[in-house]
Amino acid sequence: MSSREIRxxxxxxxxxxxHLGGVRTALYNFLFARKHQGKFILRIEDxxxxRFVPGAEEYIIRCLEWCGLKPDExxxxxGPFGPYRQSERKNVYAQYAHQLVEQGHAYYAFDTPEExxxxxxxxxxxxxxxxxxxxLKNSLTLSAKEVQHYLHEGRPYVIxxxxxxxKTIRIHxxxxxxxxxDTNQVDDKVLLKADGMPTYHLAVVVDDYLMQISHVFRGEEWLPSTPVHVLLWEYLFGKAHMPEWAHLPLILRPDGHGKLSKRDGDRLGFPVYAMDWTDPFTGETTRGFREMGFLPEAFVNMLALLGWNDGSGxxxxxxxxxxxxFSIERIHKSGARFDFEKAKWFNHEWxxxxxxxxxxxxxxxxxxxxxxxxxxDExxxxxxxxxxxxCTLLGDFIEQGKFFFVAPETYDLSxxxxxxxxxxxxxxxEWEKALEQVEPWEAENIEHALIAAAEKQELKKNDMLLPLRIMLVGGKFGPPVFQIAELLGKVETRQRIRKALVAFSRHG
RNA sequence: GCCGCGUUGGUCAAUCGGCUAAGACGCCUCUCUUUCACGGAGGAAUGACGGGUUCGACUCCCGUACGCGGUACCA
Known part of the structure; x- marks a missing residue:
């Protein structure tokens, strides 16, 4: 297995x-593939x-693209191993299921869901x-004749x-x-459903084989059903071809317990999905990291560190x-709580x-x-x-930058x-008039002019700084005030001062 | 219930038998800046519990507790 191409x-x-947990799974798959010059494949398990939801597949592809995780197939x-949509491979699964029945490793079951x-x-x-x-009602208890009869009359069955x-099944x-x-602990899982579609268990094994997958990175929730998959590999393709398993720790909710869900995000005010998702049935939109103002670099960086680190700090x-x-050895075993504050810190850094x-x-x-x-743009x-x-989120640029384009409507007069x-x-x-002569219009020169005007009135520059900020910005925030003036330009700066002077005297 | 996995500060976490237990987020204090941030300095805060093994256990083993996952004709 190790000598093969990494897929x-x-x-x-x-x-x-x-879900962000899904993105992390995709990310770890991607990192591993790239690190070993292998292939990263997207397969739609529909x-x-x-549960089919129109638009979801295209949406997933766009999310991966936003994150920079482009699949190779x-x-x-x-790609050479298509189709990559399981619904389009429907006919390939049944033969394997029937093969298993012939081998005695599987059987027909006619019990209805209601029963x-x-x-x-x-x-x-x-x-x-x-x-x-x-x-129960299956080909193990029924006579061969009865089974044939049931099959012929088209009675629904599963395999x-x-x-x-x-038996003890050991996996590494x-x-x-x-x-x-212990095989006694796992039930006779359905492999082929009554509608002819395979269940996940059959489909993963068949497709992983057919697509020559070398390593399976998936969520920890799959660990309990792995013995079924191992058995299927043994029966169908031989364990020598079986991929390596890597079960990723879960991403937990920040408060309380359990794995992170969309509801937690709604309740606590942070996104869980990579990008905005609009449910085509209800029309309801759930906010995503992208629309919330996250940079993909930060999103991916944050997710990578949720369950892995390189040990360097x-x-x-x-x-x-x-x-x-990236290295598998440094992936953690235990689940990690999602921390929105830390996520924002990553975005700020980026x-x-x-x-x-x-x-x-x-x-x-x-x-x-x-x-x-x-x-x-300039x-x-x-x-x-x-x-x-x-700015921590991209939306903060509005709050922090709006006044550069729109003069303040109100002033923080306190x-x-x-x-x-x-x-x-x-x-x-006096200063406003003097500004006319300032050339070139640069922060330093603007400041000198203000100092001169202040001295004439026996005032200190520092006393004028805050009022000036209120005039130009409207509030007590923003970058150095003379740099603001420089960027605003001469005309706009003088205009804002004049306008503010009128407003101030009215209140003073 | 049963099976599996896990357990270092509030959170993310380093440590692979020598610990006076890193670092980051968040929080607090100070500093820088007469704005808000950024930056800088400091602080509070951690090995679930009980047994072993060992000269020495956060690290290894066994129990217990707790948490999570699974237990569908869902993935």
Missing amino acids: VRFAPSPTGGL TDQT GPHIG LEALRRQQPNFQYDATTRGQ RIRMPEN DLIRGEVEF QEIFTLDELVTR IKRLPVKHYLEEVKIFFKQQHIPLSD KLMRVLELIKER VIQKKWSPGMQAAFE
Whole structure:
């Protein structure tokens, strides 16, 4: 197995929004593939027709793309092992199921879902296994004739695996080491459903074989059903071809207990999905990390560190760095709580590090949503550069940068009330006029002019700083005030001062 | 219930038998900046419990407790 080409797959079912845990699984698959010059495959596991959600597949592909996790093969790009949608491979599974029946490793079962449900209601511990299959309606208890008869009359049936008794199945998990299962504890799982579709158990094994998957990275919730998969490998393709297993720890909710769900996000006010997801049936939209103002670099970086680290203490990694540093041995065994505060910290770091050009277009979307008129890209980039260290989410650029494009409507007067005086008024009036002559219009020169005006009124520059900020910004925040003036330009700066002077005197 | 997996500060976590137990987020204090941040300095806060093994256990083994996952014709 080790000498083969590395081929891994991310295999989501298209049932709704893409959960951050799913993205992490995709990420670890991707990192492992890239690190070993292997292939990263997207396979759509849509065997449950009742849960099919239109648009979900395209959405998943867009999410992966946003994250920078481009598959090498998949339903949207094809590849030598297609089709990559299980619903389109429906006919390949049945033959394997029937092969298992012939080998005696599986059997037909004619029990209806209602009958089984009734049994489960009677005995809460009911399992379809060696202890019960003898009393149920299947090809093990029915005569060959009866079975033929049932089959011919088109009676619905499923094919179940016949779990052997008193066997211990050992698997080697790359993350957990040796794990043992007692076959008596696992039930006769359905392999082929009455509608002719395989269940996950059959489909993964068949497709992993046919697609020559070398390593399976999947969530820890799959560990208990792994013995079924191992048995299927043994029966169908030989354990020599079986991929390596790696069961990833779960991502837990930040408060209380359990794995993180969409509901936790709604309740606690943070996203769980990678991008906005609109349910086509209800029309309801659930917010995603992207629309919440996250950079894909930060999102991916944060997820990589949720359950893995390289031991060096480094926390900020580019995707390429992650590829070179990633190692299965350093994936944790235990689940990790999602911490939205830490997620925001990652985003803040990435906003500060990346050149503003990198997220310019994304930020423009936020401004457009608020109907804030923008100037040319060059000025916008200078603005973003000036305020980026104050922004944690992309949406913060609005709050921090709006005043560069729209003059303040209201002023935070609490700051200036105690400082305002006729002298102050005079100094500002004088300075505003003097500004006319300032050339070139640069922060330093603007400041010198203000100092001169202040001295004439026997005031200190520092006394005027805060009032000036209120004039230009409206509030007590933002980058150095003379840099703001410089960026605003001479005309706009003077206009704002004049406008504010009128407003201030009215209140003073 | 049964089976499996897990358990270092509030959270993410380092440690692979020598610990006075890193670092990060968050929180608090101070500093820088007469704004808000950023930056800088400091602080509070951790090995679930009980037995072994060992000169020495956070690290290895066994129990217990707790948590999570699974137990569908869902994935």
